[in-house]
Protein backbone atom coordinates (compact mmCIF):
# COMPACT_ATOMS: atom_id res chain seq x y z
CA UNK A 455 0.00 0.00 0.00
CA UNK A 456 1.54 3.31 -1.06
CA UNK A 457 5.28 3.67 -1.35
CA UNK A 458 7.85 2.85 1.32
CA UNK A 459 8.07 5.66 3.85
CA UNK A 460 11.23 7.69 3.54
CA UNK A 461 11.74 10.23 6.29
CA UNK A 462 12.46 13.79 5.23
CA UNK A 463 15.69 15.44 6.39
CA UNK A 464 16.40 18.12 3.81
CA UNK A 465 18.20 20.37 6.33
CA UNK A 466 20.31 17.56 7.85
CA UNK A 467 18.58 18.05 11.19
CA UNK A 468 19.30 14.43 12.09
CA UNK A 469 22.94 15.46 12.62
CA UNK A 470 21.75 17.56 15.57
CA UNK A 471 19.76 14.75 17.17
CA UNK A 472 21.36 12.67 19.94
CA UNK A 473 21.85 8.92 19.67
CA UNK A 474 19.00 8.40 22.12
CA UNK A 475 16.70 10.61 20.07
CA UNK A 476 17.52 8.73 16.88
CA UNK A 477 17.02 5.39 18.64
CA UNK A 478 13.62 6.42 20.03
CA UNK A 479 12.53 7.58 16.57
CA UNK A 480 13.72 4.34 14.98
CA UNK A 481 11.85 2.28 17.58
CA UNK A 482 8.62 4.20 16.93
CA UNK A 483 9.12 4.11 13.15
CA UNK A 484 9.70 0.35 13.16
CA UNK A 485 6.67 -0.18 15.40
CA UNK A 486 4.45 1.78 13.01
CA UNK A 487 5.87 0.12 9.90
CA UNK A 488 5.54 -3.42 11.30
CA UNK A 489 2.32 -3.16 13.30
CA UNK A 490 0.16 -0.23 12.21
CA UNK A 491 0.77 0.27 8.49
CA UNK A 492 -0.38 -3.27 7.54
CA UNK A 493 -3.79 -2.82 9.23
CA UNK A 494 -4.58 0.88 9.29
CA UNK A 495 -6.50 1.19 6.03
CA UNK A 496 -8.77 -1.66 7.07
CA UNK A 497 -9.23 -0.15 10.56
CA UNK A 498 -10.06 3.23 9.05
CA UNK A 499 -12.53 1.70 6.60
CA UNK A 500 -14.23 -0.33 9.33
CA UNK A 501 -14.13 2.47 11.91
CA UNK A 502 -12.15 0.29 14.30
CA UNK A 503 -9.53 1.36 16.86
CA UNK A 504 -6.69 -1.23 16.78
CA UNK A 505 -6.77 -1.91 20.48
CA UNK A 506 -4.61 -5.01 20.07
CA UNK A 507 -1.58 -2.69 19.69
CA UNK A 508 -2.05 -1.10 23.14
CA UNK A 509 0.01 -3.67 25.13
CA UNK A 510 2.85 -3.45 22.60
CA UNK A 511 2.98 0.32 23.01
CA UNK A 512 2.90 -0.12 26.78
CA UNK A 513 5.96 -2.36 26.52
CA UNK A 514 7.73 0.21 24.35
CA UNK A 515 7.09 2.98 26.91
CA UNK A 516 5.00 5.18 24.60
CA UNK A 517 2.36 6.10 27.22
CA UNK A 518 3.28 9.08 29.40
CA UNK A 519 6.67 8.80 27.73
CA UNK A 520 7.94 12.19 28.92
CA UNK A 521 6.95 11.65 32.56
CA UNK A 522 9.43 10.38 35.14
CA UNK A 523 8.87 7.53 37.61
CA UNK A 524 5.62 5.56 38.19
CA UNK A 525 6.58 3.15 35.39
CA UNK A 526 6.99 5.90 32.77
CA UNK A 527 9.88 6.00 30.29
CA UNK A 528 11.22 9.42 31.34
CA UNK A 529 11.93 10.53 27.77
CA UNK A 530 12.88 14.11 26.95
CA UNK A 531 10.25 16.28 25.28
CA UNK A 532 12.09 16.05 21.97
CA UNK A 533 12.09 12.24 22.19
CA UNK A 534 8.39 12.30 23.05
CA UNK A 535 7.78 14.56 20.04
CA UNK A 536 9.60 12.18 17.74
CA UNK A 537 7.38 9.33 18.95
CA UNK A 538 4.29 11.42 18.19
CA UNK A 539 5.66 12.24 14.74
CA UNK A 540 6.11 8.58 13.87
CA UNK A 541 2.75 7.48 15.32
CA UNK A 542 0.89 10.14 13.35
CA UNK A 543 2.83 9.17 10.23
CA UNK A 544 0.83 5.97 10.71
CA UNK A 545 -2.51 7.63 11.51
CA UNK A 546 -3.70 10.78 13.28
CA UNK A 547 -6.46 8.88 15.10
CA UNK A 548 -3.96 6.38 16.44
CA UNK A 549 -1.69 9.21 17.65
CA UNK A 550 -4.75 10.86 19.22
CA UNK A 551 -5.28 7.81 21.40
CA UNK A 552 -1.69 8.01 22.66
CA UNK A 553 -1.90 11.81 23.11
CA UNK A 554 -5.01 11.50 25.24
CA UNK A 555 -3.66 8.65 27.35
CA UNK A 556 -0.36 10.51 27.88
CA UNK A 557 -0.93 14.26 27.79
CA UNK A 558 -4.54 14.48 28.89
CA UNK A 559 -4.87 11.62 31.39
CA UNK A 560 -1.44 10.71 32.78
CA UNK A 561 -0.10 14.29 32.76
CA UNK A 562 -2.93 15.72 34.94
CA UNK A 563 -2.66 12.81 37.38
CA UNK A 564 1.12 13.30 37.48
CA UNK A 565 0.88 17.10 37.84
CA UNK A 566 -2.23 17.61 39.96
CA UNK A 567 -2.73 14.22 41.63
CA UNK A 568 -2.03 13.01 45.18
CA UNK A 569 0.70 10.44 45.72
CA UNK A 570 -1.97 7.80 46.20
CA UNK A 571 -3.70 8.71 42.93
CA UNK A 572 -0.38 8.60 41.09
CA UNK A 573 0.53 5.20 42.50
CA UNK A 574 -2.93 3.80 41.77
CA UNK A 575 -3.23 4.97 38.18
CA UNK A 576 0.06 5.86 36.52
CA UNK A 577 1.81 2.45 36.37
CA UNK A 578 -1.34 0.79 34.97
CA UNK A 579 -1.90 3.59 32.44
CA UNK A 580 1.78 3.44 31.42
CA UNK A 581 1.47 -0.27 30.62
CA UNK A 582 -1.83 0.24 28.81
CA UNK A 583 -3.59 -2.05 31.31
CA UNK A 584 -5.96 0.85 32.04
CA UNK A 585 -7.19 3.38 29.49
CA UNK A 586 -8.27 6.96 30.09
CA UNK A 587 -10.17 9.84 28.52
CA UNK A 588 -10.33 13.60 29.07
CA UNK A 589 -13.72 15.33 29.33
CA UNK A 590 -13.48 19.08 28.85
CA UNK A 591 -15.62 19.89 25.77
CA UNK A 592 -19.40 20.01 26.15
CA UNK A 593 -22.15 20.13 23.51
CA UNK A 594 -22.51 23.90 24.00
CA UNK A 595 -18.91 24.74 24.93
CA UNK A 596 -16.09 23.80 22.57
CA UNK A 597 -13.73 26.71 21.92
CA UNK A 598 -14.95 28.34 25.12
CA UNK A 599 -14.59 25.62 27.77
CA UNK A 600 -14.80 28.22 30.57
CA UNK A 601 -18.56 28.29 29.98
CA UNK A 602 -18.95 24.61 30.95
CA UNK A 603 -22.11 23.63 32.79
CA UNK A 604 -20.97 20.31 34.28
CA UNK A 605 -21.09 20.57 38.06
CA UNK A 606 -19.56 18.75 41.01
CA UNK A 607 -21.73 19.35 44.08
CA UNK A 608 -20.08 18.67 47.43
CA UNK A 609 -22.18 16.31 49.54
CA UNK A 610 -20.52 15.15 52.78
CA UNK A 611 -17.43 13.17 51.86
CA UNK A 612 -18.50 12.85 48.23
CA UNK A 613 -18.91 14.96 45.10
CA UNK A 614 -21.98 14.43 42.91
CA UNK A 615 -21.27 15.10 39.23
CA UNK A 616 -23.86 16.10 36.63
CA UNK A 617 -23.39 17.14 33.02
CA UNK A 618 -22.69 16.16 29.43
CA UNK A 619 -19.31 15.99 27.68
CA UNK A 620 -18.99 15.70 23.91
CA UNK A 621 -16.38 14.65 21.34
CA UNK A 622 -14.38 12.70 23.90
CA UNK A 623 -11.58 10.57 22.45
CA UNK A 624 -11.57 7.01 23.88
CA UNK A 625 -14.70 7.84 25.91
CA UNK A 626 -16.37 4.42 25.67
CA UNK A 627 -13.19 2.35 26.08
CA UNK A 628 -11.79 4.27 29.05
CA UNK A 629 -11.53 2.84 32.55
CA UNK A 630 -11.11 6.30 34.01
CA UNK A 631 -12.28 9.72 32.84
CA UNK A 632 -10.67 13.00 33.84
CA UNK A 633 -13.79 15.15 34.17
CA UNK A 634 -13.60 18.93 34.43
CA UNK A 635 -16.49 20.44 36.37
CA UNK A 636 -17.48 23.53 38.32
CA UNK A 637 -17.59 22.95 42.07
CA UNK A 638 -20.78 23.86 43.90
CA UNK A 639 -21.92 23.77 47.49
CA UNK A 640 -18.43 24.14 48.84
CA UNK A 641 -17.83 25.88 52.16
CA UNK A 642 -15.03 28.05 50.76
CA UNK A 643 -16.38 31.13 48.91
CA UNK A 644 -13.44 31.19 46.44
CA UNK A 645 -14.16 27.59 45.57
CA UNK A 646 -17.75 28.15 44.33
CA UNK A 647 -17.96 27.61 40.55
CA UNK A 648 -14.23 27.01 40.30
CA UNK A 649 -13.21 24.51 37.58
CA UNK A 650 -11.61 21.40 39.08
CA UNK A 651 -10.60 18.00 37.77
CA UNK A 652 -12.02 14.67 39.00
CA UNK A 653 -10.99 11.07 38.49
CA UNK A 654 -14.19 9.27 37.55
CA UNK A 655 -14.07 5.49 37.21
CA UNK A 656 -16.31 4.74 34.24
CA UNK A 657 -18.14 1.87 35.94
CA UNK A 658 -19.68 4.20 38.52
CA UNK A 659 -23.50 4.31 38.51
CA UNK A 660 -24.80 7.26 36.46
CA UNK A 661 -21.83 7.36 34.07
CA UNK A 662 -22.48 6.39 30.45
CA UNK A 663 -20.74 6.82 27.10
CA UNK A 664 -22.19 6.70 23.59
CA UNK A 665 -20.02 6.66 20.48
CA UNK A 666 -20.21 9.18 17.67
CA UNK A 667 -20.85 7.36 14.39
CA UNK A 668 -20.68 8.61 10.81
CA UNK A 669 -17.29 10.34 11.13
CA UNK A 670 -15.34 10.82 7.89
CA UNK A 671 -12.24 11.67 9.92
CA UNK A 672 -10.30 9.90 12.70
CA UNK A 673 -12.20 6.73 11.93
CA UNK A 674 -9.58 4.55 13.65
CA UNK A 675 -10.16 6.45 16.90
CA UNK A 676 -13.09 6.14 19.30
CA UNK A 677 -14.99 9.42 19.83
CA UNK A 678 -17.81 9.53 22.39
CA UNK A 679 -20.29 11.63 24.26
CA UNK A 680 -20.29 11.20 28.03
CA UNK A 681 -23.28 11.56 30.29
CA UNK A 682 -22.94 12.05 34.05
CA UNK A 683 -26.14 11.78 36.01
CA UNK A 684 -25.70 12.02 39.77
CA UNK A 685 -22.34 10.24 39.58
CA UNK A 686 -21.00 10.04 43.13
CA UNK A 687 -17.23 9.99 43.71
CA UNK A 688 -15.38 10.18 47.04
CA UNK A 689 -13.62 13.48 47.77
CA UNK A 690 -10.40 11.50 47.36
CA UNK A 691 -11.16 11.47 43.60
CA UNK A 692 -10.71 15.23 43.30
CA UNK A 693 -7.33 16.02 41.71
CA UNK A 694 -6.10 18.21 44.58
CA UNK A 695 -3.70 20.35 42.56
CA UNK A 696 -6.35 21.55 40.11
CA UNK A 697 -7.88 25.00 40.46
CA UNK A 698 -9.42 27.08 37.70
CA UNK A 699 -9.48 26.78 33.91
CA UNK A 700 -5.70 27.09 33.88
CA UNK A 701 -5.41 23.45 34.97
CA UNK A 702 -7.05 21.84 31.92
CA UNK A 703 -5.33 24.41 29.68
CA UNK A 704 -1.97 23.22 31.05
CA UNK A 705 -2.90 19.71 29.90
CA UNK A 706 -3.78 21.04 26.45
CA UNK A 707 -0.28 22.50 26.13
CA UNK A 708 1.16 19.00 26.43
CA UNK A 709 -1.18 17.59 23.80
CA UNK A 710 -0.82 20.54 21.41
CA UNK A 711 2.95 20.20 21.59
CA UNK A 712 2.68 16.53 20.55
CA UNK A 713 0.27 17.42 17.74
CA UNK A 714 2.79 19.89 16.31
CA UNK A 715 5.17 16.95 15.83
CA UNK A 716 2.46 14.54 14.73
CA UNK A 717 1.37 16.81 11.89
CA UNK A 718 4.93 16.68 10.53
CA UNK A 719 4.63 12.89 10.41
CA UNK A 720 1.55 13.01 8.18
CA UNK A 721 3.14 15.66 5.95
CA UNK A 722 6.33 13.60 5.54
CA UNK A 723 4.24 10.58 4.56
CA UNK A 724 2.25 12.56 1.98
CA UNK A 725 5.37 14.20 0.54
CA UNK A 726 7.27 10.92 0.45
CA UNK A 727 4.42 9.26 -1.47
CA UNK A 728 4.05 12.20 -3.86
CA UNK A 729 7.78 12.34 -4.63
CA UNK A 730 8.06 8.63 -5.36
CA UNK A 731 4.85 8.67 -7.42
CA UNK A 732 5.95 11.73 -9.43
CA UNK A 733 9.22 10.03 -10.36
CA UNK A 734 7.45 6.85 -11.47
CA UNK A 735 4.31 8.16 -13.19
CA UNK A 736 4.77 9.09 -16.86
CA UNK A 737 2.59 11.47 -18.90
CA UNK A 738 3.35 13.27 -22.17
CA UNK A 739 6.47 12.31 -24.17
CA UNK A 740 7.03 9.28 -21.89
CA UNK A 741 8.43 11.61 -19.23
CA UNK A 742 7.87 11.31 -15.46
CA UNK A 743 5.48 13.95 -14.14
CA UNK A 744 8.33 14.98 -11.78
CA UNK A 745 10.00 16.50 -14.84
CA UNK A 746 7.31 19.16 -15.17
CA UNK A 747 7.93 22.53 -13.55
CA UNK A 748 4.48 22.81 -11.99
CA UNK A 749 4.86 19.45 -10.24
CA UNK A 750 8.35 20.36 -9.06
CA UNK A 751 7.05 23.61 -7.59
CA UNK A 752 4.53 21.66 -5.48
CA UNK A 753 7.21 19.25 -4.26
CA UNK A 754 9.47 22.19 -3.38
CA UNK A 755 6.66 23.89 -1.44
CA UNK A 756 6.13 20.70 0.54
CA UNK A 757 9.76 20.08 1.40
CA UNK A 758 10.27 23.75 2.31
CA UNK A 759 7.28 23.84 4.65
CA UNK A 760 8.09 20.45 6.19
CA UNK A 761 11.64 21.62 6.88
CA UNK A 762 10.42 24.85 8.53
CA UNK A 763 7.91 22.87 10.62
CA UNK A 764 10.66 20.48 11.72
CA UNK A 765 12.82 23.40 12.85
CA UNK A 766 9.86 24.89 14.69
CA UNK A 767 8.90 21.77 16.64
CA UNK A 768 12.50 20.89 17.40
CA UNK A 769 13.12 24.39 18.74
CA UNK A 770 9.91 24.39 20.81
CA UNK A 771 10.88 20.95 22.11
CA UNK A 772 14.31 22.21 23.17
CA UNK A 773 12.61 25.18 24.91
CA UNK A 774 10.26 22.75 26.66
CA UNK A 775 13.18 20.61 27.79
CA UNK A 776 14.90 23.75 29.07
CA UNK A 777 11.72 24.76 30.94
CA UNK A 778 11.41 28.06 29.07
CA UNK A 779 8.55 27.34 26.66
CA UNK A 780 5.46 29.55 26.71
CA UNK A 781 2.01 28.33 25.73
CA UNK A 782 2.07 30.90 22.91
CA UNK A 783 5.06 29.08 21.37
CA UNK A 784 3.06 25.85 21.42
CA UNK A 785 0.03 27.57 19.87
CA UNK A 786 2.21 28.85 17.04
CA UNK A 787 3.64 25.38 16.38
CA UNK A 788 0.26 23.56 16.53
CA UNK A 789 -1.41 26.11 14.27
CA UNK A 790 1.36 26.31 11.69
CA UNK A 791 2.20 22.64 11.45
CA UNK A 792 -1.37 21.37 11.15
CA UNK A 793 -2.10 23.96 8.45
CA UNK A 794 1.12 22.97 6.67
CA UNK A 795 0.20 19.27 6.86
CA UNK A 796 -3.30 19.86 5.47
CA UNK A 797 -1.92 21.88 2.54
CA UNK A 798 0.73 19.22 1.92
CA UNK A 799 -1.88 16.46 1.93
CA UNK A 800 -3.99 18.33 -0.63
CA UNK A 801 -0.99 18.97 -2.91
CA UNK A 802 0.16 15.35 -2.62
CA UNK A 803 -3.34 14.14 -3.49
CA UNK A 804 -3.26 16.38 -6.54
CA UNK A 805 0.08 14.93 -7.70
CA UNK A 806 -1.29 11.40 -7.46
CA UNK A 807 -4.22 12.31 -9.69
CA UNK A 808 -7.07 9.79 -9.51
CA UNK A 809 -4.92 7.32 -7.57
CA UNK A 810 -4.74 9.90 -4.81
CA UNK A 811 -8.37 9.44 -3.84
CA UNK A 812 -8.04 5.70 -3.16
CA UNK A 813 -7.04 3.79 -0.06
CA UNK A 814 -4.12 2.35 -2.02
CA UNK A 815 -2.25 5.41 -0.75
CA UNK A 816 -2.48 6.97 2.72
CA UNK A 817 -2.97 10.53 1.50
CA UNK A 818 -6.74 10.92 1.47
CA UNK A 819 -6.96 9.30 4.92
CA UNK A 820 -4.36 11.73 6.28
CA UNK A 821 -6.22 14.61 4.65
CA UNK A 822 -9.55 13.63 6.22
CA UNK A 823 -7.91 13.03 9.61
CA UNK A 824 -6.19 16.41 9.56
CA UNK A 825 -9.57 18.15 9.32
CA UNK A 826 -10.19 17.00 12.91
CA UNK A 827 -6.67 17.85 14.00
CA UNK A 828 -7.22 21.39 12.68
CA UNK A 829 -10.33 21.66 14.90
CA UNK A 830 -9.44 19.89 18.11
CA UNK A 831 -7.04 21.12 20.77
CA UNK A 832 -7.99 24.68 19.80
CA UNK A 833 -9.09 25.46 16.25
CA UNK A 834 -6.74 27.13 13.76
CA UNK A 835 -8.55 30.43 14.36
CA UNK A 836 -8.62 30.13 18.16
CA UNK A 837 -4.82 29.75 18.06
CA UNK A 838 -4.67 32.88 15.89
CA UNK A 839 -6.62 34.68 18.63
CA UNK A 840 -4.38 33.27 21.38
CA UNK A 841 -1.34 34.57 19.47
CA UNK A 842 -3.08 37.85 18.68
CA UNK A 843 -3.83 38.36 22.35
CA UNK A 844 -0.24 37.56 23.25
CA UNK A 845 1.32 40.07 20.87
CA UNK A 846 -1.22 42.90 21.25
CA UNK A 847 -2.35 42.40 24.82
CA UNK A 848 -5.95 42.57 23.54
CA UNK A 849 -8.27 39.57 23.70
CA UNK A 850 -10.42 39.27 20.56
CA UNK A 851 -12.32 36.08 21.41
Ligand code: TGC
Pocket residue numbers: 549550551553554588590591596597598599600623698699700701703704706707709710781830831832833836840851
Ligand atom coordinates in the same frame (compact mmCIF):
# COMPACT_ATOMS: atom_id res chain seq x y z
P1 TGC B 1 -8.31 32.84 30.01
O1 TGC B 1 -8.89 33.81 30.99
O2 TGC B 1 -7.55 33.36 28.86
O3 TGC B 1 -7.37 31.82 30.80
C1 TGC B 1 -7.72 31.25 32.05
C2 TGC B 1 -6.42 31.07 32.84
O4 TGC B 1 -5.60 30.13 32.14
C3 TGC B 1 -4.35 30.75 31.73
N1 TGC B 1 -4.07 30.20 30.41
C4 TGC B 1 -3.24 29.16 30.24
N2 TGC B 1 -2.48 28.49 31.11
C5 TGC B 1 -1.74 27.49 30.64
N3 TGC B 1 -1.75 27.14 29.34
C6 TGC B 1 -2.50 27.77 28.42
N4 TGC B 1 -2.49 27.38 27.15
C7 TGC B 1 -3.30 28.84 28.87
N5 TGC B 1 -4.16 29.70 28.26
C8 TGC B 1 -4.62 30.51 29.21
C9 TGC B 1 -4.64 32.24 31.76
O5 TGC B 1 -3.45 32.96 31.95
C10 TGC B 1 -5.58 32.34 32.95
O6 TGC B 1 -4.79 32.22 34.11
P2 TGC B 1 -5.23 32.92 35.47
O7 TGC B 1 -4.12 32.61 36.42
O8 TGC B 1 -5.39 34.37 35.16
O9 TGC B 1 -6.53 32.30 35.89
O10 TGC B 1 -9.48 31.85 29.57
P3 TGC B 1 -10.64 32.02 28.51
O11 TGC B 1 -11.87 31.44 29.10
O12 TGC B 1 -10.68 33.45 28.01
O13 TGC B 1 -10.21 31.01 27.31
C11 TGC B 1 -9.02 31.11 26.68
C12 TGC B 1 -8.91 30.14 25.46
C13 TGC B 1 -9.90 30.50 24.39
C14 TGC B 1 -7.52 30.34 24.92
C15 TGC B 1 -9.10 28.69 25.87
O14 TGC B 1 -10.31 28.48 26.43
C16 TGC B 1 -8.84 27.70 24.76
O15 TGC B 1 -7.70 27.29 24.56
N6 TGC B 1 -9.89 27.20 23.97
C17 TGC B 1 -9.75 26.10 23.07
C18 TGC B 1 -10.36 24.85 23.69
C19 TGC B 1 -9.59 23.59 23.40
O16 TGC B 1 -8.47 23.61 22.93
N7 TGC B 1 -10.16 22.44 23.77
C20 TGC B 1 -9.49 21.19 23.62
C21 TGC B 1 -10.26 20.06 24.26
S1 TGC B 1 -9.32 18.53 24.41
C22 TGC B 1 -9.16 17.96 22.85
O17 TGC B 1 -9.52 18.58 21.89
C23 TGC B 1 -8.48 16.64 22.71
S2 TGC B 1 -8.32 16.13 21.09
C24 TGC B 1 -7.45 14.68 21.17
C25 TGC B 1 -5.95 14.86 21.00
O18 TGC B 1 -5.34 15.69 21.70
O19 TGC B 1 -5.33 14.18 20.15
Ligand code: FAD
Pocket residue numbers: 554588589590591595596597598620621622623624672677826829830831832833834835836839850851
Ligand atom coordinates in the same frame (compact mmCIF):
# COMPACT_ATOMS: atom_id res chain seq x y z
P1 FAD C 1 -16.82 25.78 18.04
O1 FAD C 1 -16.18 26.27 19.28
O2 FAD C 1 -18.31 25.84 17.96
O3 FAD C 1 -16.18 26.57 16.80
C1 FAD C 1 -16.79 26.52 15.50
C2 FAD C 1 -16.08 27.54 14.61
O4 FAD C 1 -16.23 28.84 15.18
C3 FAD C 1 -14.57 27.29 14.49
O5 FAD C 1 -14.14 27.64 13.19
C4 FAD C 1 -13.97 28.29 15.49
O6 FAD C 1 -12.64 28.65 15.14
C5 FAD C 1 -14.95 29.45 15.35
N1 FAD C 1 -14.95 30.30 16.56
C6 FAD C 1 -15.37 29.96 17.80
N2 FAD C 1 -15.21 31.00 18.63
C7 FAD C 1 -14.70 32.01 17.90
C8 FAD C 1 -14.28 33.35 18.18
N3 FAD C 1 -14.37 33.87 19.41
N4 FAD C 1 -13.78 34.08 17.17
C9 FAD C 1 -13.64 33.59 15.92
N5 FAD C 1 -14.02 32.33 15.59
C10 FAD C 1 -14.53 31.57 16.58
N6 FAD C 1 -12.57 17.52 23.49
C11 FAD C 1 -12.28 17.00 24.71
O7 FAD C 1 -12.53 17.64 25.74
N7 FAD C 1 -11.66 15.80 24.83
C12 FAD C 1 -11.35 15.05 23.75
O8 FAD C 1 -10.79 13.95 23.90
C13 FAD C 1 -11.69 15.54 22.45
N8 FAD C 1 -11.44 14.77 21.35
C14 FAD C 1 -11.91 15.20 20.12
C15 FAD C 1 -11.83 14.34 19.03
C16 FAD C 1 -12.34 14.73 17.79
C17 FAD C 1 -12.28 13.80 16.63
C18 FAD C 1 -12.88 16.03 17.63
C19 FAD C 1 -13.39 16.49 16.29
C20 FAD C 1 -12.97 16.88 18.72
C21 FAD C 1 -12.50 16.48 19.98
N9 FAD C 1 -12.65 17.28 21.12
C22 FAD C 1 -12.31 16.80 22.36
C23 FAD C 1 -13.37 18.55 21.02
C24 FAD C 1 -12.55 19.69 20.42
O9 FAD C 1 -11.60 20.17 21.31
C25 FAD C 1 -13.52 20.78 19.98
O10 FAD C 1 -14.21 20.28 18.85
C26 FAD C 1 -12.83 22.08 19.66
O11 FAD C 1 -12.32 22.68 20.84
C27 FAD C 1 -13.75 23.08 18.94
O12 FAD C 1 -14.99 23.18 19.56
P2 FAD C 1 -16.35 23.04 18.69
O13 FAD C 1 -16.24 21.84 17.86
O14 FAD C 1 -17.47 23.15 19.65
O15 FAD C 1 -16.34 24.28 17.72
